[in-house]
Amino acid sequence: MSLIELNQIKVSYGMVKALNGIDLMMNSGEIVCLLGGNASGKSTTMKTILGLVHPTSGAIRWDGHEITTWPTPRRIASGIASVPEARRIFGPMTVEENLLIGAYTCRDRHLIRQRLAEQYDRFPRLAERRTQTAGTMSGGEQQMLAFARALMSGPRLICMDEPTMGLSPKLVDEVLASIADLNRDLGITILMVEQQAELALSIAHRGYVLATGDMVLSGEAAELLDNPRVQEAYLGRTIANGETE
Amino acid sequence: MNVLEITGLSKSFSGLRAVNGVGLRVAEHQTVSIIGPNGSGKTTTLNLVTGVLRPDAGTILINGHPLPARHPEQVAASGILRTFQNGRVFGNLSVNENIEIGTHLGLRANRPFKVFAAHPLMAWLPMLAEVLLACFPTPAARRELAEAQERVNEQVNRFPERLGPRQNHLAHTLSYANRRRTEIARSLVAGPELLVLDEPTAGMNQSETAEMLKQLLELKASGQAMLLVEHKLDLVMTLSDWVYVMDGGQVIASGPPARVRTDPAVIDAYLGRKS
């Protein structure tokens, strides 16, 4: 059975249609990559899954439940976590406080303490810096913190919005490797939005391609890498799709 | 002759050394790039150069001279114009008006007594003169504005298919890429000695990046000196005459692109094993 399933999801912002009825499905333990040009609806899809945006029609099934109308906190408590675009750690707060906010939806103190210990085990660098103000850490450490913060809610699915955005080539490699690790070691399902198609597909199992709110293509990662239409859609070469205002 | 020469530049934020003893040079007609991992101090360096931030230590020479006061206005007046990481256009103004603001620096007839603009009390004089000229423009002022408008059109024609049809659109309705183009046109219309670009292709897809590279190569061919921060390595390597690599607030390597690319320290800190 699939872990999460989006069925004919439509979203609009006022008069502007962002998604015109898309389908998306993920199995437990997969890494799925969401590709597409500017304003193709990638981020909206993510936000819909997180409950930050509500669809005008269509349904979301998560783990056998219909969650279309669930608010964000309930979704997070049930195992969906987010690594927001550009990391967005809480700069003025300490590393540990950042992690605790990650576990905001969890009320079991014992469990929170246990998860905290797990993160410090997994990322010893964060343990060293637990009382440091998060904003003063390097870019790589902040990315690490963003992952650890997402793990604090005990997720089965993590949505990552452009996790490699604005990172140096070396860090991009490291981040992709650690995404693959999370998936392999913890069995966490990962949905990621990426601009850098080749890199993202190199660690993903499957991928979807969006163009101006429609799902135009989907398939195995290796297939997609070879598909000329991926190049076209991702590069936004068609005038009609690329430069709409 | 160096358009820009900085030595020993340092800046700390609440104890954290963001930029630590950085030195770099941009010669006339040269394109110089800064690359480096996130948080290595690249954008902070640009902000220090353009006066948006004040350095704790270090000298910045523009055309061989230090600036008396390092406010962004004075830096701009001395010929250094910049763009921003996320495309800061004036959202409530049209593309045309955005670029028109770039001509402000060069206006004379419309801005009498502008030498007094920097003095807090004397600034009354140029300000009141501008109000009077707005109400009763002299023939010279009219002529100058017409000329400025021509230069605005020239800049729009740099991106004829992109900005041409959108000259009168409000800038907040523009796509991300068009904002960057408007920003560059706005800086160029001021006739900068040095154009400072902060990640000019961030958020652009590959075809847009290629287009931007073409534009920048044309600018370079026209002799425009440029200083840019950028992550896209292909672009940096194709465009630059000289590359500085920063890590932890310091310059760890510099040289022509080919040499920097194979520098072990650069591979270790920035490029990673794959390159």
Add this chain to the structure above:
Amino acid sequence: MLDTIISGLVHGNVYALVAVGISLIFGVTNVVNFAQGSIMGFGAMLGWWYIGVLGWPWWLSLVAVGVSAAVIGWLVNLTTVRPLIKAPPIAALLTTFAASMVLDNFSQMVFSTETRAYPEPLPTDNIQLAGLSLGTSDLVTFGFTLVTMLALGAYLRFGRDGRAIRASAADPDAAQQMGVEVRRVQNLSFILASVLGGIGGVFFGMYSGIVTPTSASFTGTVGFVAAALGGLGSISGAVAGGLLIGLLEALGIYQFGGGFRDVFIFGLFLVVLLVRPHGLFGSRRTVTTEPMTGTFLGAGRSIPIGKWGWAGLGASAIGLPFVAGPVVASAGSQVAIYAIMAIPMVLLAGSVGQVSLGQAAPVAIGAYASALLTTELDLPFAMGLLAGGAAAMVISTLITLPIWRLNGHYVSMATMALAYVVVGVILNWEPVTNGAYGIAGIPAPQFFGTVLITPVQHYLLDLVIVMLVLWVVLRIQHSHLGTVLAGVGSDETASRCLGIHTRDYKALAYAVCSFCAGVAGALLAHQYNYIDPTVFTIQMSILVLTIVVLGGLNSPFGAVIGAVVLVGLPEALRIANDVRILAYGVIMIVMIRFRPQGLWMRRAS
């Protein structure tokens, strides 16, 4: 002396309570909640009602005031701040300010403007200690503040929701993605702040012994001074700022007498804003990173009128008094004078995106300058008019000069403080201004020996000046200067990096507004023949602002329409004053929420 210090500290406690609320809300929503002072005022009056009228015990009354204030705070957030959370902060600044007007006037209607003796539920003078006299009431005030501040600090540091408050302050979007219900957190901060404010109001009543709705709410305004002194967003800074203001106020009154209180407090406030805007304990970053631009409030273009439209409007405006008679003409004069104040505000509030909450200051300066010059020095009217404008421009702009490197609520608070200081100086500078007695016998307007006496003549004179101001402002708007001003309002850093001295241009927009306000003040003085400080109230400042918001922040002609609707209609319909102000507040909130571009504007396409 020691008595003075103790009483200062007790006052300071109350200020601290209000200031902490302001800082808390600012931290979470990046909005300076101007309604905070009014919530305190309301709390004070409710306390009087619970203890004095209903006869409840003091502790129960405190709880009841806390609960009532919580509800009010929640409502303020619901109606004014939350709907605008995605809008530029200038929008919420205006609506919280409007909310404070609504609350103040509602309070006046419910409790009436009568001065009430505050009941003494606790002895105020029963403890003698080393020559000092203290009361249980003072100790309760001290104790309450101490305990709540410690509890609040611990809560923010270690509590689950406290942490969520800080996370939401740092990055609301990211907090939401972690499952924090940001809306709930914002509600929580408003409720906490309002409870503190409301209870602070009761304490204010207890030590001052008498209250009116306005006196209590004014004391709440001093809370802003405390919050700014401590540094907006800093909780401990707010406490320290409150105590410090209390002390300085007490010492100041001890030294100079009570009449100077406003001048002293708001003068101090101005000095702090000008010299150290991030406060004594705040971090500089909160000042420089604050993204306060007026870009999208009133984004849109004025509806064009056309040559024939202008001609028709002009002709009917001129013809109006001859058809409708002198009563309408004097109402028309009022409209015109307010239009003169409001039209140039499109350059300040519209183009450069800065809100002046104190236009009464330059109006007062212009009125007094012209009145004094024509009565004492026998200057002709025309000279007085121009001198009034010039004096208003020079004095207001010079005092506020350093503030123009800042933005948003710093500018708003500074201009508001200026209004208090100017009126305070006029009240106290008796040898020149004649203090509270005002100036009588100001000559009627006259040109070359022709004296304008009738309402129709006054109206026509005002109309000519309205047209002149309209013309100048439209010229500026459509010139290169206008484009530059709009650029400054849209993105200040980007403007500076293009070589634009943004501070000068913001000051210029304010100077133009002040000049016009000064001229309007002079007209007012010569047409009334008499002025005193009570003419130049905060209500006048509010009205000017509401007019531009109603008409459209970018539309000079909209300001005229705004003046007709807000000044002309109530005058014609003879609507009572308190109802008017209540209505102004409601109109401002509704407009900003549902038609931010104003009446006479088209939405940007």
